[in-house]
Structures are given as structure tokens and as C-alpha cells.
Amino acid sequence: MKHVANWALNAAASRGVTYADVRVIAHRSRSLTTKNGKVGSASDAESVGMNVRVLADGAWGFAASAELGRGAVEATAARAVDIAKASARVKREDVRLAPEKPAVAEWRTPYKIDPFTISVEQNIELLLRIDAELRSVAGITLAEANLNFSREEQWFASSEGADIHQAKLSTGAGYAAYAFAGNEIQKRSYPNSFGGQWQNKGYELIEELKLVENARRIAEEAVALHKADQCPEGKFDIILDSSQLGLQIHESVGHPIELDRVLGMEANFAGTSFLTLDKLRTLRYGSDLVNVVADARQAHGPGLGTFGFDDEGVAAQCMPIIKNGLFTGYLSSRETAHTIGETRSGGTMRAEGWNRLPMIRMTNVSLLPGEKPLSLEQLIAATDHGILMQTNRSWSIDDKRYNFQFGCEIGWEVKGGMRVRIVKNPSYSGITTEFWNSLDAVCSRDEWTLWGTPNCGKGQPQQVMGTGHGAAPARFRGIKVGSAFKGN
């Protein structure tokens, strides 16, 4: 594919650009679902294409094409230059890129089992076994299960001399059991809601998740929710399981630290951020126990935000975001790094595919585990009165990322260090910094999971991206619970 990149770079250079990069991408995916004992959908998809991003007259242009013939590639490059020159008609200052030593590299997602080598029959059999387990529980009215595999091969080249080949592999799986009775629909999901668990690894993830082994318990919990009391309303100490905490991190830390949001670049759609530049290294984001990193390196784990290089050729890095509660860093790019006094991009630019522009995206934004040994059961035992909440059901946050509200699928009231009853429809709400400052306990490494969020939307045209979020269960003091159901 290097010849495709060279055609584009040469065509752009001949039109006087000051910078150009090219990405040629081949993407393959497989999606299998079952519903109530039947295959719901079965599809394979491939998409191949290239794009050219250029700086001309100090402004950006981008064009993408599925055609990889020389004529089409050169025309696409020319189009990107024309677009950049049109952009320059409405600019205040020239785009500045932080310097980056051009990398020549090869990187692959480590994996044990290529999921595309597992037969479709075997996958369908697994899904149907899960389905049968779920529906063996009386009261389950709908069972859904899914398996998803994705492989993306990308060749990146730039006018500065970068030449990077990456091959990323991701795997996802999950299921949900619904119980409809009376005037109520209750639902439980495993290992997480909205698609399950996703990681950048091979089929070994499916074997690790123990999907069949947990199906009956999940279905029984969905049915049990119908007999459970409504979660009480008021101020409570809450304990969040690691998957819910992963989403809490995503929404109330991951998005606010995106520097493009902070600088107003997303104001029309995704919104801005309360984390204005004056807050860097001055804002007490959370309690002393809050330590958050944005880590794209393989060493952090096989998250959906793990890679070798971002989509403008910057190597994966670990950025300290919150250190002992103090806000210390943003997610940045080559264009934005200078606005926070940095001389190098944080390496967070990623695009959904060959036809989309790279933009600042979360990598693996993770809450580091507590240093002292603490299991979830020990944390519950140390809680006098509170609500334990598990698995996200709804999520919403304002466009500056202050006010949030989350609903969970299931809760347990904790009294005297014991789970005393299941409660249904648990929810909590708050203001981001007040919430993180109320954290007083985080479980330790053996309770820590690197969750995948496969459905993060941002940008215009909208792009969906996978992000990673490591978390262990944690406790928050004096949180508002139940206002989601107040007045309804």
C-alpha cells in the first residue's frame, strides 16, 4: 500500500501543501447475534479506502475515496488541497503542528487466537447455549446475545517521512435478559450492558468471560427485580461496580479532558468542557485517592484505546490526568499541544475509518486501583449504610460535563456491612468534581478491569470510537440517589 500513499503525497506536494498525511485502511468485521433461540443477524463486512489530510495556505483539507487506483488517489489528493484552500478563506491564524519525529514502524495487537479462525457454527452454538440458559429461567421474556470481531489494517505515511503499519484486532461479546411483567420491563446484562465487554485481543477474551457460566444468575436477577423494592431516594453512600465506574470515568473525566472540546472545537455538537485552561494543575478534581491516567500503551492492557501510534503518527503514551486528586493533563494533538504549553502531542488522534478525519479521542482513561488490598466484599463489609449499584442502564451528562445522572440495572442496599436486599431502578446524580471529591475508597488491583466502551460518539460527521476504561469498585460518600424517579 506504500505506492498508494506515495501517489497521494506526491500529488499533494505538487500542489504546494506544507504538510500531508495519508491513511490507507482495510477493515473487516463479523457480527453474530441471537434472540430468543434464533440467529438474529449474521453478517461479514469489509471496507477498504484511503484518505489524504493536507495543510495548505495554513488550513486543513481532507478527502477520502474507496478507489485505490492511481488516478482516483491523485484526484483525492487534489480535492483535499482544494478543500484546504477553501478552508483558508475563513481562518484567523495558520494551523501550527507540534513537531514529531517521523516514525517508521510496525505494530500489531497481541493476541492468542484469531477470532476469524473460529467457525461460525462454533460461535452460533455458543450464543444459542447462552440463550438457552437465559430462557430456562421462568419469567425471561427476551434473551439477546452477541459476538463481534473486528480487524483493521492501516498504513500511515506523511510528508515528513513517517511510515507506519498497524494491525488492530478487537473482540466483543455480551448478552441481556429481559423480564416483562405487569407494567414493568426489567433487564440484566453480562458482562456489561450495551454490547458486553470489548477488548483489543483475540478470541481468548470470549473464553475468559465465562459467558455461559453466568447466564442463569443474570436471568434470575432480571426476574428477581420484579419483586424488589424501589431504590430509596435521598443521600446515600454508594458503591459502584467497576463497569459502571468505567462509564462514570468515560463521561465525567474522559470527555472533559479532550482538549478540542476545551478549546471550543466541538461546541456545536458534543459540547465544550468545564475544564478551562486555567484549571490545569490548579483544580482539585477529586479526593487524594483519585489517580487517573490516559494510557494508550500495550503495557496498560488490551483496551479499545490501546495502539502503537495514533492516526497522526504519534507514538502511544501514558498521560497523567489526575494525580492524587489534582488535575494534571489533557488529551491533546499536534495542532492543540501548544495551547497547554506542551511541545509534543499527547498522541490521542484517532479516526473511525478511512473516510473519517482523525480527532482527539480518549485512549484508555483509567482510574488506578487502590494501593492497599481491598476486595469488593471487604468494601461492602466496611460500609455502614449505602447502595451498591451494578451495570449501567442509562447515562446522561450536560454539554460542559458538570451535571450527570446514571441509572443502573440492579442495586443492593447495604446495612451494617451486609447486602440486605435487592433494590430496583437504582440511579444517582451529581456534579462532576463534587462527586470525585467524595470518593473515599477504591478496591485494589485484583478487582480492576479494563472495560471497553465500543460506542463513543463524537464529531461531525459523527464518528463512533472504542475507548478503554480501567476501574475497580469504589465508594462515594453522600451521593444523591433516586432523583431520576422523582415526580414520575
Added chain:
Amino acid sequence: MLTKEQAADVFDRIENLSSSDEVEVLFSGGKFALTRFANNTIHQNVAEENAVVSVRTVFGGRTARAVTNKFDDESLRQVVNSSESLAKVQHPDLDLLPMPDAREAGESPVPTRSVASRYFEKTAAITPELRAEGVRKIVGVADQHKLTTAGVFSSGESFEGIFNSRGLSRWHTQTSAEVSITMLAADSSGWQKANSPDVASLDPLRLAETAAQKAVESASPREIPAGKCTVILEPAAVLDIVGFMFWDYSGMAILDQRSFLTGRIGTRLFGENITIMDDVTHPRQSGSPFDGEGMTRKTIPLVESGIIKRVVYARATAERMKKSEYGNKVGPIEPTGHGFTLPNEMGEMPLNIVFAPTGNPQTIEQMIASTERGILVTRLWYIREVEPFEKVLTGMTRDGTFLVENGRLQGGVRNFRFNESLIQMLSNVEAMSIPVRSCGEESFDMVVPAMKVKEFNFTEVTKF
């Protein structure tokens, strides 16, 4: 762009490559360009062109799909092989019907108006320079009001087609243009958005002026306590919140018992002033006149005077519903032309929503004038379902939230979080405007009115 004749040729090649009982090929793609601006500067500016071919094969009740965007002989051979390999290892689906022929796809017991052309040469011909010029004018409005602006100006042309081995062939082309504008002041903002197949019907300057006016007039927002109050929801706000219920107007959703309409069809769920149709032929609607199997989209009355009348059906869903326990409880059951591409697990949904005009439409200004105390909402944001059967939704107000007192706007207020049952909301509508084509960010485009709603449930206030 790919033409119908070129697509027909590709279909013939695929049909010759396939050994399946039946084969169906979908085509989609086109050209799309978007100029994005922020901080009064064009900061992103993109264009793409793509064409996708999607092949579904059937072997004895087994079906599956494979997709590619490569059209050379070897790629077409591979995509057929992928589809067939996947299909052959499926379990037979007893609900799977033979593909529709042209007659079945087009026939309708109710005469269906034809869809006027949604392809406009002037829209297809928009250049990056024209979009930049439009943005320059928007930035000019921002400069004039000492505001910062962000938004998009996009344009494109697209095609959608379906061919099958029973002789069906349908094709739809359309253009689209969209302008979305946010105006930002120090502690306030305003927003407007519009789209149309015909760029001539868009007025970016008017949108910019309105967004700027909202930003200026909502400056220095006051915090007022959350609670139940009267709201005036502009059409974009109505669209974004009501859009969350239309997944449930589906026969499959009833069969799956995941619809809030389960057991409620034929009952009065909303106020008598609420009547909703699905009508792809409406002059302010857009989209193709056929569904994922090529069936003509029929005009379906979903709600009449607050009573849930019907849901929509894909072909197989209609057959299942007739045999189900709900068969005699859900009104007329027939394929309505709202199915998704097969195979899928969601069945169908209405996508061309049109609210009927009320007998006594009011402008937003009239609604404000008749309000003693309430909140005017420009836009809602990050809406999610809290409770699926009473359809309790949560979300935030955004980009222009105003206090109304004594019949007049009294300046901006800090944004609210709501937790509101859609059933309650549509039972509490006191006034509506003439429905207009509207677009937001949380739901698909619709023809909806502005609404004045009593006892809307705000539960929290944020910090801006």
C-alpha cells in the same frame, strides 16, 4: 455516483456468481462533504465518496449477509462466497419468507402517493468554496454581535437501491444540505439547525441571526429551582424527546415485549390533540420510498386523537403477529414497508414521522404571551431512557433556555435536567404550532410542532 444501470449490471454479475436459492443485493453510498467551523474559523473540512454492495443469500430458509465496498470481479466473488458460507451454517429460520417480487413490493390496499423527487442539482453542485462563503457570512453575524460561532455546513448526494432474484429492482437518489449553528457568549449560547434535500430552502443567515439573538438574550443566566413547570419546547426539542418512542411502534417490539405499547394498542395514551402519522410521501419528509426488502413504505396512522392506532410491520413480522397471542389485539396487521434489511433482530420502525396540525395552531410567540410562568427550551441534549414502560426519559436543556413570566421572556436561566414520562408529556400538551420539518441531534428528522406542555418535570439544575 453509481447509477441504477451500473447497479443492475453488478447485480447480474452477483446473481451469476451465486448458487443460492435466492439472492438480494443492496446498494448504498454517494458523495458527502462537510465544512466545520469553530472559534470563527473553518477548522475541519472533509469530503468522501463511497459505494457499498451488500449481498444476502438464502439456502433453504437459511440466510446471511456480507458487505464490501469493492466492485472488482474477485471482490464480488468473495462477498458472494462470504454471504453463502455464513448462510449455509445458519439454522433454518421458519419465519423467513421468500423475497418479495415487484408486484408484492409495490402493491398497496391503500393508495400511496408517489414521492416527489428529492434530488436537486443545485444541492449536488455545492462546492467547498460555496460552503466556505456560507460560513464566512455566519462568522460575520457572530462578529457583528461580538460572539463566537461553531457549526457545520454540509452537502451531499446519495443513492439507495435494492435488487433481488425475484425481479425486484428499486432505486432512490437524494441530495441533502444541512446548516447547524451555535453562537457562544461569555456565559450563554444559542443554537439553530436546519436541513433539506434542497439547499434553496435553507437560510443560513436567518439561522445565524436567531442563534445569535438567543445567545445575547440568555446572557447572565439566573439559577431558578428545578420542579414541575410549564415548558415551551421548540420543534427541535420536541423532535429529540419524542424520537425515543418510535422504536416501540414496531410489531417486533410488541412480540418481544420490549415496547411500551405492549397491551396498549387501542387505548388512549396521550392527549386528544395528539395525532401522528408515518408518511414518507409528505412534502417535508425525506428518505427512500421503500424499506430494507424493497417494500413500498405505506402511510400509517400511528396515533389518532391520543389513541394508539397501529404499529408498523416488516413482512415476516406481520406473519408472526397474525399467529401470536396479540393477533387480535393490535389492529390491522399487514406488511407496511418499514422493515430493516434482513437478517436483523429489531424488525422495523417508522422513520418518516409527521405530527398532524392542531385545529388551533399557535406561534411560539403566542405560547409565550399566554404563559404566566414557564421555561422556553431551544434544544435538549443527551437524552436517555430511564424507564422503558412509562417511557421516562432524562436529558438536559441546552443553548438557549429562558424564563417566561407574565407573557414575556425574562432572560436566560441555568440549564435543567429533566426526568419526564413521554406518556405524561404528550398528555399535557396545551398548545402546538404548525408542524415544521425539524432536525436535532438525538433523533431522526421529523415534521413536528413546537409544544407548550404543563407540569414538565425538571429535577436538577446544572452550573451554567
